Amino acid sequence: MSIAIEKTQAPARAVARKLLRRDDGWAGLLFALPHLILFIVFLLGPTLYGFFISLHQWHVLAKEHPFVGLSNYKAALGDDIFWLALRNTAYFVILVVPLGNLVSLLLALGVAGVKRFGTFYKVAFYVPVVISIAVVSVLWQWLYNTEIGLLNLYLKTAINGLRHMGMALPPFQPLPWLSDPHWAMPSIALMSIWWGAGGNMILYLAGINNIAPDYYEAATIDGANTWQRFWAITWPLLKPTTLFCLVFSVLGAFQIFGQSYVLYGGGSGPGRAGLTLVLYMYQQGFSQYEIGYGAAIAYLLFAIVLIFTGIQFKLMQGREEK
Amino acid sequence: MIKFLNRSQIGLHIPMLILALLFLAPLLWMVSTSLKTSEDIVNSLGALRWLPHPLTYANFHEVLTNVEEFPVWRWTGNSLFISLAVTFLVLTVDSLAAFAYSRLKWKGRDRIFSILVATMLVPGQVLLIPTYLLIRNLHWFDTYQALIIPAGAGAFGVFLLRQFFMTIPAELEEAARLDGCGPLGVFRHVILPLSKPALATLGIFTFMGTWNAFEGPLIFTSSMDMRTLPIGITIFQGHYGAEYGQMMAAAVIAALPVLISFLIFQKHIIKGISLTGLAGR
Numbered sequence: 023m024s025i026a027i028e029k030t031q032a033p034a035r036a037v038a039r040k041l042l043r044r045d046d047g048w049a050g051l052l053f054a055l056p057h058l059i060l061f062i063v064f065l066l067g068p069t070l071y072g073f074f075i076s077l078h079q080w081h082v083l084a085k086e087h088p089f090v091g092l093s094n095y096k097a098a099l100g101d102d103i104f105w106l107a108l109r110n111t112a113y114f115v116i117l118v119v120p121l122g123n124l125v126s127l128l129l130a131l132g133v134a135g136v137k138r139f140g141t142f143y144k145v146a147f148y149v150p151v152v153i154s155i156a157v158v159s160v161l162w163q164w165l166y167n168t169e170i171g172l173l174n175l176y177l178k179t180a181i182n183g184l185r186h187m188g189m190a191l192p193p194f195q196p197l198p199w200l201s202d203p204h205w206a207m208p209s210i211a212l213m214s215i216w217w218g219a220g221g222n223m224i225l226y227l228a229g230i231n232n233i234a235p236d237y238y239e240a241a242t243i244d245g246a247n248t249w250q251r252f253w254a255i256t257w258p259l260l261k262p263t264t265l266f267c268l269v270f271s272v273l274g275a276f277q278i279f280g281q282s283y284v285l286y287g288g289g290s291g292p293g294r295a296g297l298t299l300v301l302y303m304y305q306q307g308f309s310q311y312e313i314g315y316g317a318a319i320a321y322l323l324f325a326i327v328l329i330f331t332g333i334q335f336k337l338m339q340g341r342e343e344k
Numbered sequence: 345m346i347k348f349l350n351r352s353q354i355g356l357h358i359p360m361l362i363l364a365l366l367f368l369a370p371l372l373w374m375v376s377t378s379l380k381t382s383e384d385i386v387n388s389l390g391a392l393r394w395l396p397h398p399l400t401y402a403n404f405h406e407v408l409t410n411v412e413e414f415p416v417w418r419w420t421g422n423s424l425f426i427s428l429a430v431t432f433l434v435l436t437v438d439s440l441a442a443f444a445y446s447r448l449k450w451k452g453r454d455r456i457f458s459i460l461v462a463t464m465l466v467p468g469q470v471l472l473i474p475t476y477l478l479i480r481n482l483h484w485f486d487t488y489q490a491l492i493i494p495a496g497a498g499a500f501g502v503f504l505l506r507q508f509f510m511t512i513p514a515e516l517e518e519a520a521r522l523d524g525c526g527p528l529g530v531f532r533h534v535i536l537p538l539s540k541p542a543l544a545t546l547g548i549f550t551f552m553g554t555w556n557a558f559e560g561p562l563i564f565t566s567s568m569d570m571r572t573l574p575i576g577i578t579i580f581q582g583h584y585g586a587e588y589g590q591m592m593a594a595a596v597i598a599a600l601p602v603l604i605s606f607l608i609f610q611k612h613i614i615k616g617i618s619l620t621g622l623a624g625r
């Protein structure tokens with residue numbers, strides 16, 4: 023390979039061309055190999071192996087793992103707790119994805135709009151993202167405490183204050199943030215939005231900053247107000263960013279686990295209201311040791327996520343063509 | 345600058361400031377609680393006080409010195425070692441692979457790369473059960489390698505670095521080739537020095553992601569000595585339960601290293617997210 027180029031120009035160029043229009047042969051595979059081995063053993067392999075496991079009645083401690091076909095899947099679809107976990111997870115996705123992205127977008131618009139202290143705002147909104155879900159959950163468990171949690175203390179102060187001022191409000195009842203089945207998912211969603219909104223905010227902000235200022239200037243000259251400029255310029259031009267954020271938010275939200283696990287100490291919450299698909303997979307696989315069944319739940323989750331991602335891409339493409 | 349909101353800047357700063365305080369409040373409350381006495385925490389009048397009075401370090405003392413039950417220093421050491429090792433592994437194998445997929449020509453390259461990209465849609469949680477079995481079969485259960493080696497398998501870093509490597513002008517590589525550099529020379533002398541920002545971004549995110557990882561350490565380790573800080577937090581929780589002073593002290597200890605590194609590298613991190621589309625998880 024290492025041919026010194028000297029002598030006259032013309033042959034040198036020929037050699038150069040030959041050198042550059044090359045095939046690196048084994049070198050390419052060699053460079054890719056360390057990662058490729060890890061990828062095959064610990065990612066591609068397990069992806070296929072997980073499906074294989076899901077086709078067996080597989081108890082961790084048992085010696086034999088009889089092949090049972092799709093029985094685990096059938097069992098899951100006939101399992102009321104699986105459907106409950108799916109409903110809870112879907113509820114979480116519906117709460118967190120639209121609302122979370124709306125918050126992220128609004129924060130990004132705000133940060134893009136300020137002329138000073140932009141960095142301070144960015145840091146303030148992003149800082150929860152860098153904290154572990156375990157820390158986030160124990161912190162919010164404290165904030166959500168019914169008797170002496172910060173949220174109920176402030177609500178109590180606010181409501182008592184308003185009553186004092188003569189407003190006809192019922193006396194303050196502490197909100198059962200985590201202890202009431204109806205409140206469990208909304209509380210988990212609120213905490214999750216606080217935790218994650220900063221990440222997508224930065225992505226929306228990057229999208230907004232990529233829009234050429236000329237568009238806005240032209241629109242302003244034409245007399246468009248802030249609202250019109252947003253719908254005519256920012257929103258359509260932000261579509262790729264929005265699609266990206268939505269797809270990955272859905273992907274992430276369906277995989278919710280740590281929140282429920284830490285808030286409810288490994289349990290499922292009141293009336294199993296905190297039970298999510300991955301938590302159910304964990305309980306089946308690592309508490310009951312029925313990893314065949316756990317793997318089937320994981321694959322059903324995988325299928326759901328794939329369908330949703332597909333639908334989102336279709337929807338966004340369809341809208342773009344109109 | 346983009347003029348989104350034609351109103352006066354003050355009208356924008358007021359809601360933004362309130363929002364910023366709302367986002368910071370839980371963290372400030374965490375620090376505040378960790379420095380309070382238990383009487384001060386339970387008494388609701390004292391509880392609404394943001395500045396602890398009297399201020400006490402007893403919670404930190406309790407959490408940090410009870411090493412028999414809670415080997416906090418060991419957990420911190422584990423988190424640090426595992427995070428550094430994963431970062432080193434990911435940067436090494438991913439940069440080599442990204443070089444192969446972006447700057448070298450070889451048979452099957454594009455087909456393999458498209459498989460890599462497709463697997464980015466595989467939810468990580470789907471891999472937990474098969475990886476757990478694999479780790480047990482390798483006799484890696486409850487070891488460092490169980491938390492380090494599988495972390496090098498992801499395709500995202502390769503994808504990210506490949507995108508960056510492709511923006512490096514071909515002329516630079518050609519010049520090096522004509523000077524007699526082989527692929528390894530081009531990689532070391534041209535690609536790597538020019539890719540420091542991308543490598544730093546991937547490195548920081550890998551480090552933070554590993555430091556905060558929850559499911560892996562929960563499932564692939566079992567002994568007290570092999571746990572990491574996030575799992576340690578749940579162990580504290582099982583013990584201290586409603587003693588929030590101690591709980592918050594433990595939470596501060598687990599969060600402080602990433603918080604400090606974030607504040608130091610915040611400019612780089614935020615730029616990194618917008619460049620790479622990594623939302624930091």
